[in-house]
Amino acid sequence: MANEIKRKILIAEDDPGICTFLRATLLAEGYDVITAHDGQNALGMISSHCPDCVLLDLGLPDMDGNQIIQSIRKWTHTPIVVISARSMEDDKARALDLGADDYMTKPFGTVELLARIRTALRHTHTTSETGELALTGCYRVGGLEIDYNKCRVYLDGEDVHLTPNEYRIVALLGKHAGRVLTYKSMLRELWGPAASSDNKILRVHMAGIRRKIEPNPNEPRYIFTEVGVGYRMAEEERP
Numbered sequence: 291m292a293n294e295i296k297r298k299i300l301i302a303e304d305d306p307g308i309c310t311f312l313r314a315t316l317l318a319e320g321y322d323v324i325t326a327h328d329g330q331n332a333l334g335m336i337s338s339h340c341p342d343c344v345l346l347d348l349g350l351p352d353m354d355g356n357q358i359i360q361s362i363r364k365w366t367h368t369p370i371v372v373i374s375a376r377s378m379e380d381d382k383a384r385a386l387d388l389g390a391d392d393y394m395t396k397p398f399g400t401v402e403l404l405a406r407i408r409t410a411l412r413h414t415h416t417t418s419e420t421g422e423l424a425l426t427g428c429y430r431v432g433g434l435e436i437d438y439n440k441c442r443v444y445l446d447g448e449d450v451h452l453t454p455n456e457y458r459i460v461a462l463l464g465k466h467a468g469r470v471l472t473y474k475s476m477l478r479e480l481w482g483p484a485a486s487s488d489n490k491i492l493r494v495h496m497a498g499i500r501r502k503i504e505p506n507p508n509e510p511r512y513i514f515t516e517v518g519v520g521y522r523m524a525e526e527e528r529p
C-alpha cells in the first residue's frame with residue numbers, strides 16, 4: 291500500500307491475546323490500528339476516530355454485540371466484520387441482518403482475516419463512490435461469467451440456461467461477491483418484504499443452479515454455503 295492513505299481499523303476485542311494477534315497482523319499489512327476492549331469504548335472510538343472498518347467481537351464484557359451493531363448502524367455505514375467465538379449460527383445471521391458486513395468464527399487464520407477486511411473495505415468504497423452498485427458489465431471468476439447486460443450466465447463460454455429466478459439469485463450473489471448474504475436478506479431482496487422466511491425455496495433453486503454451474507455440485511467452486519447462515523459467491527478475479 292505504498293502510495294495509498296493508510297486505512298484505519300478499529301479492533302473491539304476484550305481478549306488480550308487475540309487483540310495482540312490481530313493488531314500485529316494488521317500493522318504488518320500496513321493498516322493503522324486502534325483498539326477498544328469494551329462496547330462503550332468501541333462506540334466512542336468509532337465516533338471520534340472514524341475508522342474505515344471495525345472488527346467487532348460479539349462477546350464484549352459490557353454490551354451485547356448485536357446491540358453494538360444496532361447502535362453503530364444508526365449513524366454510520368462503516369463496515370463491520372464480526373468476530374465471534376460463538377458457533378451459534380443464529381447469532382451470525384442475526385449480526386448480518388442487523389447490518390454487520392461479514393463474520394469470522396474463532397479461531398481463524400491470517401489469510402482469512404485479511405481477505406475479509408479487503409472485501410469489506412472494497413465494498414464501502416464502491417458504494418460510496420457510485421451509490422448502489424449498478425448491475426451492468428460482467429462478473430468473472432474461473433470459468434464462470436455473469437453478463438449483466440444480457441442477463442445470462444456462461445460456464446467456459448457456454449450459456450448455462452438459468453431460469454429467471456436462478457439468474458436473479460446468481461446475479462445478486464455476484465453483485466456482492468466475496469460477502470456472505472443471509473437467507474433472510476436474499477429472500478427480502480429477491481421477493482420483497484413480504485417474502486416467506488422459509489429458506490427452502492433458496493435451497494431448491496441453489497440445487498438447480500449448482501447442477502448447471504458447478505463442475506462438481508458437492509464441492510462448489512463458485513457459490514459456497516455458509517451453513518445455517520446463507521451463501522457467498524467466490525471473489526471476482528482482478529487483473
Ligand code: CA
Pocket residue numbers: 303304305347348349350351
Ligand atoms: Ca470476548
